[in-house]
Amino acid sequence: MAGHSQFKNIMHRKGRQDAMRSKLFSKLAREITVAAKTGMSDPAMNPRLRLAIQNAKAESMPKDNIQRAINKAAGGEGDNYEEVRYEGYGPGGVAVIVEVLTDNRNRSASNVRAAFAKAGGSLGETGSVSFMWDRAGQIYYPASAGDAEKVMEAAIEAGADDVESDEEGHTILCAFESIGDVSKALEDALGEAESVKTIWKPQNSVPVDEERAQSLMKLVATLEDDDDVQNVYANFEVDEATLEKLSAA
Numbered sequence: 001m002a003g004h005s006q007f008k009n010i011m012h013r014k015g016r017q018d019a020m021r022s023k024l025f026s027k028l029a030r031e032i033t034v035a036a037k038t039g040m041s042d043p044a045m046n047p048r049l050r051l052a053i054q055n056a057k058a059e060s061m062p063k064d065n066i067q068r069a070i071n072k073a074a075g076g077e078g079d080n081y082e083e084v085r086y087e088g089y090g091p092g093g094v095a096v097i098v099e100v101l102t103d104n105r106n107r108s109a110s111n112v113r114a115a116f117a118k119a120g121g122s123l124g125e126t127g128s129v130s131f132m133w134d135r136a137g138q139i140y141y142p143a144s145a146g147d148a149e150k151v152m153e154a155a156i157e158a159g160a161d162d163v164e165s166d167e168e169g170h171t172i173l174c175a176f177e178s179i180g181d182v183s184k185a186l187e188d189a190l191g192e193a194e195s196v197k198t199i200w201k202p203q204n205s206v207p208v209d210e211e212r213a214q215s216l217m218k219l220v221a222t223l224e225d226d227d228d229v230q231n232v233y234a235n236f237e238v239d240e241a242t243l244e245k246l247s248a249a
Helices: 002-013 021-038 047-058 063-074 105-118 148-158 176-190 210-224 240-248
Strands: 082-089 095-102 122-124 133-142 162-165 169-175 195-202 229-234
Touching: 021 047, 021 063, 021 095, 021 229, 047 063, 047 195, 082 105, 095 105, 095 210, 105 122, 105 210, 133 176, 148 162, 148 169, 148 176, 169 176, 176 195, 195 229, 210 229, 210 240
Parallel strands: none
Antiparallel strands: 082 095, 082 122, 095 229, 133 169, 133 195, 162 169
């Protein structure tokens, strides 16, 4: 996940998040609609919907957009989306997992395969790289939630597995099965989190140089630009010096 999160930081610094806001809202709305269709339309009774709404709010998605996505599911409107996971290798043998919500599996497979091929990577079979990752829960709080010691104590009490704190905020990791209980306990102690989601956490990261990092970042950007793609995970790691160069570019 290291490469993915570092890439996100660079994109923030370059201001690309604002340019992609409309696309982001569309993906968040799709997740809300699917979550509401697969469970109840009441977030209090549907953990997946509750998380989807929470993450939409974290991205400042308007309440009207959120409610419209829920209503679409309740009214039986919208396309029937299928959840698909693609796995493969990018430049330098870096493992990549792509999560998709699609109404056309053939279109999505073709687009994802083309992105891998253009980057000099290759798409593999389901399970070809996911065995090197762990499914986990990730809960994020901004720095304003408290100092590292306060957040660490709250995380331990909540039953979390690990906390990574920096000047921007706190990333709390927990077992996939415990995300609901841990996030609720943390909310009682620290207030509402900025985001709560399930992720793929790599068991090991692959260090890459500047050239490979650029190629991998282009691959991730191409994949994330696809309307069907919800999440992209890559197990590459960039050292601080290279990260600074990429950030300044």
